[in-house]
Amino acid sequence: MYVAAKGGEKAIRNAHALLAKRRRGNENLPSIGLDQIAAQLTLAVDRVMAEGSLYDVELAALAVKQARGDLIEAIFLIRAFRTTLPRFGSAQPLDTARMLVRRRVSATYKDLPGGQLLGPTFDYTHRLLDTSLDSSEIRSTESSSGVAEGAASSVARSVAEIMPRVTDLLGEEGLIEASPADDGGEPFDITRAPVSFPVDRATRLQTLARGDEGYLLALGYSTQRGYARSHPFVGEIRFGDVEVMFEAPELGFEVNLGTVQVTECQMVNQFKGSTEVPPQFTRGYGLVFGQCERKAMSMALVERALRWQELGEEPGAPAQDEEFVLSHCDNVQATGFVEHLKLPHYVDFQAELDLVRRMRSEHETEMKEAAE
Amino acid sequence: MSAMPAITYNFAYLDEQTKRMIRRAILKAIAVPGYQVPFAAREMPMPYGWGTGGVQVTAAVLGRDDVLKVIDQGADDTTNAVAIRGFFEKTARVATTTSTREATVIQTRHRVPETPLREDQILVYQVPIPEPLRFLEPRETETRQLHALAEYGLMHVKLYEDIARHGHIATTYAYPVEVAGRYVMDPSPIPKFDNPKMDDCPALQLFGAGREKRIYAIPPHTKVRSLDFEDHPFRVQRFAKPCALCAATGVYLDEVILDDKGGRMFVCSDTDYCNTRQEEGHRGEMSGASPSRQPFPPRGEGAEGGALHLSPPGRDRSEAAGEGASGGEVRP
Numbered sequence: 001m002y003v004a005a006k007g008g009e010k011a012i013r014n015a016h017a018l019l020a021k022r023r024r025g026n027e028n029l030p031s032i033g034l035d036q037i038a039a040q041l042t043l044a045v046d047r048v049m050a051e052g053s054l055y056d057v058e059l060a061a062l063a064v065k066q067a068r069g070d071l072i073e074a075i076f077l078i079r080a081f082r083t084t085l086p087r088f089g090s091a092q093p094l095d096t097a098r099m100l101v102r103r104r105v106s107a108t109y110k111d112l113p114g115g116q117l118l119g120p121t122f123d124y125t126h127r128l129l130d131t132s133l134d135s136s137e138i139r140s141t142e143s144s145s146g147v148a149e150g151a152a153s154s155v156a157r158s159v160a161e162i163m164p165r166v167t168d169l170l171g172e173e174g175l176i177e178a179s180p181a182d183d184g185g186e187p188f189d190i191t192r193a194p195v196s197f198p199v200d201r202a203t204r205l206q207t208l209a210r211g212d213e214g215y216l217l218a219l220g221y222s223t224q225r226g227y228a229r230s231h232p233f234v235g236e237i238r239f240g241d242v243e244v245m246f247e248a249p250e251l252g253f254e255v256n257l258g259t260v261q262v263t264e265c266q267m268v269n270q271f272k273g274s275t276e277v278p279p280q281f282t283r284g285y286g287l288v289f290g291q292c293e294r295k296a297m298s299m300a301l302v303e304r305a306l307r308w309q310e311l312g313e314e315p316g317a318p319a320q321d322e323e324f325v326l327s328h329c330d331n332v333q334a335t336g337f338v339e340h341l342k343l344p345h346y347v348d349f350q351a352e353l354d355l356v357r358r359m360r361s362e363h364e365t366e367m368k369e370a371a372e
Numbered sequence: 373m374s375a376m377p378a379i380t381y382n383f384a385y386l387d388e389q390t391k392r393m394i395r396r397a398i399l400k401a402i403a404v405p406g407y408q409v410p411f412a413a414r415e416m417p418m419p420y421g422w423g424t425g426g427v428q429v430t431a432a433v434l435g436r437d438d439v440l441k442v443i444d445q446g447a448d449d450t451t452n453a454v455a456i457r458g459f460f461e462k463t464a465r466v467a468t469t470t471s472t473r474e475a476t477v478i479q480t481r482h483r484v485p486e487t488p489l490r491e492d493q494i495l496v497y498q499v500p501i502p503e504p505l506r507f508l509e510p511r512e513t514e515t516r517q518l519h520a521l522a523e524y525g526l527m528h529v530k531l532y533e534d535i536a537r538h539g540h541i542a543t544t545y546a547y548p549v550e551v552a553g554r555y556v557m558d559p560s561p562i563p564k565f566d567n568p569k570m571d572d573c574p575a576l577q578l579f580g581a582g583r584e585k586r587i588y589a590i591p592p593h594t595k596v597r598s599l600d601f602e603d604h605p606f607r608v609q610r611f612a613k614p615c616a617l618c619a620a621t622g623v624y625l626d627e628v629i630l631d632d633k634g635g636r637m638f639v640c641s642d643t644d645y646c647n648t649r650q651e652e653g654h655r656g657e658m659s660g661a662s663p664s665r666q667p668f669p670p671r672g673e674g675a676e677g678g679a680l681h682l683s684p685p686g687r688d689r690s691e692a693a694g695e696g697a698s699g700g701e702v703r704p
Contacts, residue, residue, distance in 0.1 A: 008449040084381060332420065340500070344451075358700065
């Protein structure tokens, strides 16, 4: 007798058990510790925190492990957890001028107050596979740890004073548009309210900040290739630790909640000026949790491209299309909807099948009639 | 590193504030039938596009005494239905059922149950794209205006062009409807066969689109009209043969491929309806066949747990082959 299979539940359980086994891999090898992931796969953890919109190194490392290194899956795990957390208020705006700077470069000035600080970067490395990493090294050699310590102390020195941002220096001369003043209002929260287009700049920046790195990279790249060209310069890119300050209403003063690491990119772009405004530089802004310069720069390029309307520029390029750019930049949404095509669709397919068969038989009849 | 703190979740996963926000959106949706109410959809522990909207609506309306049924493609045992039902069993500890009659809340993807619904039931639809005009106009800013002005010419032109080009309205599922004489609404990707069931339905029908952050509703006993033309009235699919298992007619059937030589059979898409009829003694032409080899043996990793495929009998193919494909369409 024909019986519709009831194996679904059991099959799912078994598939999940198999997944757990595959995740663990060869059991003769030690399981990776979360501290190892956090310490050695730092940039993966950073990306998960940035696009997961949750600053928690330990949970992000757990997510990377649980997701078998699939970062979008890890981001998804973090998002699903984040959504259950209560909100007890908004922090004060981060003051990145007071950042404990670990890296800071400007492409617009050879030297500037605070100096150029290369910090940990892949830039200028030769991309040659380093086979010496294929060993369980415990400590780095004497000489390189000496260099690292030297670097650390130079960082400590640069912390003492506030490091002014390049855009602040340009701003003193009026060469760059002023950053919009803080109106003191509660910023829109895209995770707590539905977005409705057109959106304000804060909403746009929030959306981009959790947007997919690869997507923003491609869109940012497109602006460099003539689709909404904005003649960008990296005014400054800095990475380091910033204090998060919170003012509880019942206390009446600010409390330090701890520090977060962020990458900030201030892009300086050309602007021809208009009848009201003399020629001056404009800003594109990027801010990302952790060290992710690629994302911060892409974000700044796309953010600038989206400002075409207020700057009276010609529209038409993909990166300028707010609804298009913002509606599709979330990789958790995108991957879910793309991958939902794996779900059964046989009811709808049946309906289409029926129509195609009917239309084919009509077509055949018509052809026969035409031939007669 | 320090030990991870234990993580605990609220009844039906969402916190009470979120559920309150969703209930407000639902109330507004009921007050303005067919209108898409924006709501602050949360990230859920299942992927977008896999029913997060329906899950949030269900979580918001579910009480401890509710009996929940979850179907996907009309079936209770498809993988995603199993996963969602398991989610609520775990997070809300509510009773679940596969019986349409016993359920108080039914979450569905792509079907309306064949068993008529009652006033004490809620049908929650999972919606991928809530905007019926989306494929005619991709911009939300534009479609919002079109709805505000009840400017649905675009949709009528599309349906007309279908007729001009194909001789038919080439929309077979997610067939647009007009609700309470005002808003044009996407009924979610149910086959148009199910559209007439939405009209004057005694149950409350709620629609949740998580990724697109929209909720809409059809209150009980509301007029729901499938768009059509006087000379091209709305028609639904009709199957030439009854269900091969329970002999039901006038129901939506799934086509099951039996072999690689064109053999196929048609069975009820609604598994509960089909099983109930068989228990009542109804027999289709293939229900008496003896169990035989599975046409598709489980393959590869993860197949140990039993194949997800239906397992029809391996009887003589020539009987089933080429039959019952299309019975044309009829007016509902």
